[in-house]
Amino acid sequence: MxxxxxxxxxxxxxxxxxxxxxxxxxxxxxxxxxxxxxxxxxxxxxxxxxxxxxxxxxxxxxxxxxxxxxxxxxxxxxxxxxxxxxxxxxxxxxxxxxxxxxxxxxxxxxxxxxxxxxxxxxxxxxxxxxxxxxxxxxxxxxxxxxxxxxxxxxxxxxxxxxxxxxxxxxxxxxxxxxxxxxxxxxxxxGSDEERALRDAGYAGAVLVGAYQAQLSTPEVYAAFDAVGAGEGDRNHLQQAAISLHPRSGRAVEEALAAGASHAFVSGSGPSVVAFTPTPAIRHDVLAAWERSKAVDRIIAAQAPAVPTVSVTVAR
Ligand SMILES: C[C@](O)(CO)[C@H](O)COP(=O)(O)OP(=O)(O)OC[C@H]1O[C@@H](n2ccc(N)nc2=O)[C@H](O)[C@@H]1O
Ligand SMILES: Nc1ncnc2c1ncn2[C@@H]1O[C@H](COP(=O)(O)OP(=O)(O)OP(=O)(O)O)[C@@H](O)[C@H]1O
The missing domain is CATH 3.30.230.10 (Ribosomal Protein S5; domain 2)
Structure with missing residues (x-):
């Protein structure tokens, strides 16, 4: 809420x-x-x-x-x-x-x-x-x-x-x-499903690898219709996004090699999200991405989050 x-x-x-x-x-x-x-x-x-x-x-x-x-x-x-x-x-x-x-x-x-x-x-x-x-x-x-x-x-x-x-x-x-x-x-x-997501490592600190390049969502779905989902991919659009923007694939591989608990293309891409369960892993993912230039920009964030509404009343 x-x-x-x-x-x-x-x-x-x-x-x-x-x-x-x-x-x-x-x-x-x-x-x-x-x-x-x-x-x-x-x-x-x-x-x-x-x-x-x-x-x-x-x-x-x-x-x-x-x-x-x-x-x-x-x-x-x-x-x-x-x-x-x-x-x-x-x-x-x-x-x-x-x-x-x-x-x-x-x-x-x-x-x-x-x-x-x-x-x-x-x-x-x-x-x-x-x-x-x-x-x-x-x-x-x-x-x-x-x-x-x-x-x-x-x-x-x-x-x-x-x-x-x-x-x-x-x-x-x-x-x-x-x-x-x-x-x-x-x-x-507090629900069982939420606890399961947290226990599986889908909470806390994430690093977002972002790009100057944009991907068009309809084009990624069209690519998915042509190439399908990659074997074992939890994001079925990942292979399609990587086919259009290969650097995202390298960023995913590097984050996983550096110890990220999960790393994947976000939705239709090209951004990459890496869950970093410890400060040491976070440091290693950052260092890997900075060294290889597999992403253009790195943004730190937390998951999950909710919108906040602030109201200013008339004087
Ligand atoms: C890739 C995701 O971000 C994953 O959450 C969404 O599926 C896309 O959501 P969105 O950008 O809000 O999508 P919409 O603005 O509704 O649709 C944009 C275009 O994406 C494709 N589209 C979107 C949603 C969907 N379930 N199937 C699709 O094929 C269609 O080509 C559609 O014309
Ligand atoms: N307020 C807005 N912020 C961002 N993009 C916008 C906005 N209004 C219109 N657009 C257009 O929508 C397109 C998709 O932008 P958006 O940042 O929502 O992409 P996306 O994150 O890939 O979307 P999704 O993941 O929902 O498919 C852009 O090409 C942009 O021109």
């Missing part, structure tokens, strides 16, 4: 002040397992999935503020690594955060008069669901800004109209995803 600061009494009932600004830190995701089945026309050609999602505390921050009635939306992007979002041809109206604003406005019967800012830290086009995290953050921010107080299920329904990963990103943590990835069964803290 998303956590919330600003105090339960800050807004929401008669006599209390309304939110003026809402900021949401939304985690990136990876897939601890990703089984890919056949594609279906009814899902626009998307493939059947059975996956265990895991959120990482590598976050983007989305801030939403009310604008004057009739003034429309605005979007500001900040960050050192904006990938293809930085290009002048990048259309703001196709940004996942803006699509989420439109979807929420329609569902709530409101005008999208909102100023959005995104502080981007999640690498773009990296298999880390950065765009989905921004959309999920926007949905959570508007739920608070507009004092909708919709339950998670309703927020997830809006998210599912926008993309496969988005319903997971709304609450993060660990969860099983089925359907085309949008049917979410949470794996709750």
């Amino acid at each position: 998303p956590s919330r600061t600003g105090g339960d009494n800050a807004y929401g009932h008669d006599g209390r002040r309304s939110p003026a600004m809402v900021s949401v830190d939304c985690p990136a995701k990876t897939n601890l397992t990703l089984e890919v089945g056949p594609s279906h026309a009814k899902w626009g050609g998307r493939h059947e999935l059975d996956t265990i999602y895991c959120a990482l505390d590598l976050t983007d921050t989305v801030t939403a503020c009310e604008k004057p009635a009739g003034s429309g939306f605005s979007l500001d992007l900040a960050g050192e690594h904006l990938g293809d979002l930085a290009s002048s041809s990048s259309d703001m109206r196709r940004n996942h955060a803006v699509l989420a604003l439109f979807a929420m406005a329609e569902e709530a019967g409101r005008e999208p008069d909102v100023a959005l800012t995104i502080d981007k830290r999640i690498p773009v086009g990296a298999g880390l669901a950065g765009g989905s995290a921004d959309a999920a953050a926007t949905i959570l921010a508007l739920n608070a800004l507009w004092e909708l107080d919709w339950p998670l299920d309703r927020l997830r329904k809006v998210a599912a109209t926008l993309g496969a990963d988005m319903p997971f990103c709304v609450a993060g943590g660990y969860a099983r995803g089925t359907g085309y990835g949008e049917v979410i069964t949470p794996i709750l803290p």
Whole structure:
């Protein structure tokens, strides 16, 4: 579940002040397992999935503020690594955060008069669901800004109209995803399944190996249709991603050789995630990647993580 600061009494009932600004830190995701089945026309050609999602505390921050009635939306992007979002041809109206604003406005019967800012830290086009995290953050921010107080299920329904990963990103943590990835069964803290994931080493410190290069998710699924899953791969898209971006394969091998308890291509790639159970192993994975230049950038994170919602009330 998303956590919330600003105090339960800050807004929401008669006599209390309304939110003026809402900021949401939304985690990136990876897939601890990703089984890919056949594609279906009814899902626009998307493939059947059975996956265990895991959120990482590598976050983007989305801030939403009310604008004057009739003034429309605005979007500001900040960050050192904006990938293809930085290009002048990048259309703001196709940004996942803006699509989420439109979807929420329609569902709530409101005008999208909102100023959005995104502080981007999640690498773009990296298999880390950065765009989905921004959309999920926007949905959570508007739920608070507009004092909708919709339950998670309703927020997830809006998210599912926008993309496969988005319903997971709304609450993060660990969860099983089925359907085309949008049917979410949470794996709750303290449950047997959660303990099993932790015992298997899927918790704690991770290193994310990131790249300047992006991979297109549809192209990776198309490559999967051609090459299939690699033998023994828990991520069925790994072989396809590596066929398009061989450096990811080298980074996985080096992390495993350096002692990572798990190392794999994240989702559709090209990023690589390595679980590092001890400081010594973490040091060795870092050293291996730095020496070989198998990745362009190394980001430290923790797993799992949940979104946080911070509300500032009007003065
Ligand atoms: C690779 C993953 O990140 C793993 O969690 C997701 O499956 C992709 O999630 P996403 O980027 O939110 O995907 P969407 O935006 O819904 O779909 C983008 C494209 O990816 C492919 N796609 C996506 C999901 C899915 N179950 N099967 C697919 O084949 C389709 O070509 C689709 O047109
Ligand atoms: N807010 C956003 N952040 C990142 N990418 C965005 C955003 N809005 C639109 N996009 C577009 O979406 C494409 C995929 O970006 P994203 O970072 O979500 O990839 P990804 O992590 O590989 O996605 P996934 O793992 O969910 O398939 C990019 O080419 C980018 O232009």
